[in-house]
Amino acid sequence: EVQLVESGGVVIQPGGSLRLSCVASGFTFDDYAMHWVRQAPGKGLEWVSLIGWTGSDTYYADSVKGRFTISRDNRRNSLYLQMNSLGPEDTAFYYCVRPSATYNEVFDYWGQGTLVTVSS
Amino acid sequence: DIQMTQSPSSLSASVGDRITITCRASQGIGNSLAWFQQKPGKAPKSLIYAASNLHSGVPSKFSGSGSGTDFTLTISSLQPEDFAIYYCQQYSRYPLTFGGGTKVEI
Numbered sequence: 001e002v003q004l005v006e007s008g009g010v011v012i013q014p015g016g017s018l019r020l021s022c023v024a025s026g027f028t029f030d031d032y033a034m035h036w037v038r039q040a041p042g043k044g045l046e047w048v049s050l051i052g053w054t055g056s057d058t059y060y061a062d063s064v065k066g067r068f069t070i071s072r073d074n075r076r077n078s079l080y081l082q083m084n085s086l087g088p089e090d091t092a093f094y095y096c097v098r099p100s101a102t103y104n105e106v107f108d109y110w111g112q113g114t115l116v117t118v119s120s
Numbered sequence: 121d122i123q124m125t126q127s128p129s130s131l132s133a134s135v136g137d138r139i140t141i142t143c144r145a146s147q148g149i150g151n152s153l154a155w156f157q158q159k160p161g162k163a164p165k166s167l168i169y170a171a172s173n174l175h176s177g178v179p180s181k182f183s184g185s186g187s188g189t190d191f192t193l194t195i196s197s198l199q200p201e202d203f204a205i206y207y208c209q210q211y212s213r214y215p216l217t218f219g220g221g222t223k224v225e226i
Contacts, residue, residue: 059214
């Protein structure tokens with residue numbers, strides 16, 4: 001069974017930094033690209049970032065480019081999102097998403113999400 | 121960026137009804153269109169990809185159609201577990217973008 005478990009969400013002050021983690025199980029992690037998607041409370045979905053299976057290819061939404069860094073550790077079956085210079089607009093549930101085996105852009109499995117709240 | 125517009129933003133329906141949700145892309149995306157279902161307090165669930173292909177385990181009461189800029193999600197015979205928010209998403213170009221959602225209420 002595919003499982004994606006996010007962690008690291010906390011209440012943090014504006015300007016702060018935070019690293020989210022996602023531990024994957026039930027599939028061969030290094031066969032897949034991985035995404036982060038976020039959702040502000042009561043709002044819609046926003047794609048954040050993609051990392052290729054080797055970790056060398058990364059893509060970001062303009063809203064986070066230069067502030068967030070996606071990475072992965074295939075030995076630990078883990079995906080990360082380093083978030084710097086956080087602002088209230090970054091308050092959201094952050095979901096780890098595994099795409100299909102065939103297309104990196106077809107979302108298949110979602111984690112349960114972890115909540116980041118940026119507030120003073 | 122490609123803008124995705126869903127309509128309606130909400131709809132009221134009854135158990136047993138057939139409903140259709142529309143999604144329009146601001147430019148042609150071929151069939152690179154997905155649909156997701158989200159229930160309160162839960163993560164989204166993937167329903168459909170490539171405009172009309174059901175993900176594994178998704179019941180056949182869900183169906184999708186369309187290509188280019190106009191797409192639809194149809195749910196035949198609504199059941200209580202189908203009341204949720206539905207989102208479309210284009211994956212033709214980065215950044216991947218979602219529609220604003222359609223809330224299906226009793």
